[in-house]
Amino acid sequence: MEKNITLDTVISALASHTSATASDFPIDVFPAKLQRLVLELHTSCGFPIDYTASAMLAAISVAIGNTHRVEVKRNWRESAIIYMAIVGRPxxxxxxxxxxxxxxLVNADWKNNQEYQKQFRAYQEAIAMSRKERVNAGYDQFPKEPKRLRYLVSDVTQEGLSVIHSHNPRGLCLWVDELASWFKNFTRYNNGSEEQFWLSAFNGSTTMSDRKNSQNSIFIKCPFISVVGTIQKRLLTELANGERAANGFIDRILFAMTKTTAKPRWNEEEVREDLDRDWERILNRLLSVPCNLNENQEPQPIIIRFDNEAKKSLYVWQHRNAELCDSEMSDNVISFFCKLEIYVLRFCLILxxxxxAVLDETQSPEMIEVNDVDGAIRLAEYFRQNALAVITxxxxxxxNDLHRTVYDHLADEFSTADGIKTAERFGMKDHTFKMFLTRNLNTLFKRIRQGWYRKMSCYSTNNVTADGEV
Known part of the structure; x- marks a missing residue:
């Protein structure tokens, strides 16, 4: 008699071939079918789990768009917008x-573009006719230029993005393979306004754009624009240049990072033939949900609320996060932690x-349940550690040169007294070293016990708290 193989069995088998240290991403927050996709791509193609799973979060965010929002309290609703950076070396x-x-999403855009081209040819034919010829040919007397439906944009100006979004109220995703090209272009036409646009877009705030040489303004009451792309680790400092480290811009970005720096090796494992189709079916189910519009063509998202148990679990986590913020000494760290409170809500909606979509539920979801919150919390904690690594x-x-020299010569773990001795060797006074240590707690140093510290690395995954002074 043939043994019955369940999806859980397949996932366990795949996971057994995956190194336990390969990823910290909490992949089990996903439904089983999504877990299987991530693990299969890891074993057959060498795709890092962190990268595939984080990219899927971004894609699901886009597929949801303005169709749904999660409500925490009356008049407090969050969309599924996320800004995602996949970080790694070349x-x-x-x-x-x-x-x-x-x-x-690319395939959906291609199909939409094919339909748009067909409609645009018909439109050109119609406007080339006289009014009488149009009527006789069955065209509208005053034909309207068709609008191209799409989900993705790439190299686009703020003005161009606003125009495209006005034609696509469901929402968009800015997808750039190299994120550096995104933030380096913020001042290409003016000084700083594009950066301010992205700060507001993250919050889903109403945007207005005045088109050049036109009397018309574009007014988007309910914007939805997610951002996803890759960035090399060495360019992270450029991302934090200027005011971006102080105005909350970098804090809005989720960083997907791997624990290993080893380049993936090719192997004999073959990719399952229908793997792509499985993922496409899941995402297309989300894309099939219509974006409801009111009489003014503004999105009217379906509202999902928290059940009582889920809300209690959410509040417990928020209180812990608030305690971390209260005890933290670094403003940069606090800012990241505060943004996690927004993201945990968005993760609830995405999960x-x-x-x-995976379970093919017939009814539209009405409630966020406790397992959604628990999964969202685990995602928030994963991205918390990555954010701390980026800050490091x-x-x-x-x-500067002196601080760099002292930092490099400190032992991986050291006492305050040992640190002062090391600093004095290079001409740094003891009070200057103590200030250096205090100001960089949870960014360069972790306090492990009274008077003892550990240097943090860029890929540190240790839990970080601040509970005392030097």
């Missing part, structure tokens, strides 16, 4: 997982809609 296999995750990278790069 050759770390960053782009391929992202390409896989976004492919269903709930992913579960709905940026802090290291910004050290």
């Amino acid at each position: 050759g770390a296999n960053k782009s391929h997982p992202l390409n896989f995750a976004m492919r269903p 709930r809609m992913a579960r709905w 990278c940026v802090s290291e790069e910004k050290l």
Whole structure:
């Protein structure tokens, strides 16, 4: 008699071939079918789990768009908008997982473009006719230019993005393979206004754009624009340049990072033939949900609320996060932690809609349940540690020569007294060293017990708290 193989069995088998240290991403927050996709791509193609899973979060975010929002309290609603950066050195296999995750959206855009081209040819034929000829040919007397439906944009100006979004109220995703090209272009036409646009877009705030040489303004009351792309680790400092480290811009970005720096090796494992189709079916189920519009053509998202148990679990986590903020000494760290309170809500919506799509539930989801919150919390904690690693990278790069020398010569773990001795060897006074230590707690140093510290690395995954002074 043939043994019955369940999906859980397949996932366990795949996971057994995956190194336990390969990823900290909490992959089991996903439904089983999504877990299987991530693990299969890891074993057959060498796609890092962190990259594939994070790219899927971004793709699901886009597929949801303005169709749903999660309500915490009356008049407090969050969309599924996320800004995602996949971080790694050159050759770390960053782009391929992202390409896989976004492919269903590319395919949908291609089909929409084919339909648009067909409609545009008919429109051109119509406007070339006289009014009488149009009527006789069955065209509208005053034909309207068709609008191209799409989900993805790439190299686009703020004005151009606003125009495209006005034609696509469901929402968009800015997908750039190299995120550096995104933030480096913020001042290409003016000084800083594009950066302010992205700060507001993250919050889903109403945007207005005055078109050049036109009397018309574009007014988007309910914007939805997610951002996803890759970035090399060495460019993280540029991302934090200028005011971006102080105005909350960098804090809005989720960083997907791997624990290993080893380049993936090719192997004999073959990719399952229908793997792409499985992912496309899941994402297309989300894309099939209509975006409801009111009489003014503004989105009217379906509202999902928290059940009582889920809300209690959410509040417990928020209280813990608030305690971390209260005890933290670094403003940069606090800012990241505060943004996590927004993201945990968005993760709840993304995970709930992913579960709905995978399980083929007939009814639209009405409630966020406790397992959605628990999964969202685990995602928030994963991205918390990655954010701290990014802050460490940026802090290291910004050290002056003296601080860099002292930092490099400190032992991985050291006492305050040992640190002072090391600093004095290079001409740094003891009070200057103590100030250096205090100001960089949880960015360059972690306090492990009274009077003892550990240097943090860019890929540190240790829990970080601040509970005392030097």
